[in-house]
Amino acid sequence: MRPIDRLLGVMERLRDPVGGCPWDVEQTFATIAPYTIEEAYEVADAIERNDLNELKGELGDLLFQVVFHARMAEEQGLFAFDDVVTAISDKLERRHPHVFGDEGQRSSQEQTVAWEAIKAAERKDRKKPGVLDDVPVGLPALTRAAKLTKRAGRVGFDWPSTDEVFEKLAEEVAELRVEIAAGDKAKAREELGDLLFVVANLARKLDVEPEDALRATNAKFVRRFGFIEAELAKDGRTADQSTLEEMDRLWDAAKVAEKAAPAN
Incomplete structure (x- = not known):
């Protein structure tokens, strides 16, 4: 038995109304969606930490989410797992005519341009010709903001350089101060919200994924605050037994320690 067939069988058993798991049986697309998003982030987290052994497990968890959704759809007579596989295979072949068709080889940049042109044609076929129509609403807000501005930029609705973005950033900060x-x-x-949108736009102009940048800063904050707690613990104290001034000094010490640490 192929491993994927075993997984499909496990999912079928879990969803069995008679002998299955009550929790799995009562789930819907809507209730499972948050878990699907969470598993995708856990894949990204394993990659960020370069934990390739854990990545194997996280990819399995993500695959299970696909199987779960496909099983629920099959129960409703909509589609099955094989239809999902066929659909993505068809899409990849359609969007790579230079590999699977008669077109000549392309550079990475040429493929990016062609990919967007093919997607635009697909939007027209789905009667969703708008430039922004298929940017998923369910994306993290910062990621979606960057994608929206990237898509608009492809048709010329964009600032010429980062200078104009910084000017807009200053304008939004000033407007926020007024309302506060x-x-x-x-x-x-x-x-x-306007300020965050401009920040996402700046990230896009710098060719930086804003979610990646923020994740890295979150990790840095956790690491440095952990340093503060560890230093305070040497005196048998916790953070709430310290002062802001002391924690600021320890924060600066954490930054110095990071710079002095050998690169991996």
Whole structure:
């Protein structure tokens, strides 16, 4: 038995209304979707930490999510796992005519341009010709913002350089300060969203994935705060028994320690 057939069989047993797992049986596309997103992030986390052994397990968890959704769809007579595999195979062959068709070889840049042209044609076939129509709403907001501006930039709706983005960034910061001072929480929320959108745009202009950048900063914050806690623990204290001034000094010490640490 192929491993994938075994996994499909396991999923079928779990969803069996009679002898299956009650939790698995009661799930729907909507209730499983958050787990699917979580598993994708855990794959990214394993890659970020270069833990390739854990990556194997996380990829398995992500594959199980695909199998779960496919099983629920099959139960409703919509499609089955084989249809999912066929659909992605067809799409990849269609979007790589220089590999599977008669077109000549392309450079990576040429393939990127051709890929977008093929996707645009597919949007028209689906009667969704809008430039932004198929940017998934369910993406993390920063990632979606970067994709929206990237897509708009391809048709010329873009700032010429990062200079204009920095000017807009300063403008949005000033507008946010005004609303905070006015005590208008709703307006402040809106202006904060505008500010984050410009930051995502700046990331796109710098060819940086904003989620990757923020994940790295989150990890750095956790690492440096851990240093603070470890130093305080030497005196038998916790962070809430310290002062902001002391923690600031330890934060700076953490930065110095990081710079002095040998590169891996």
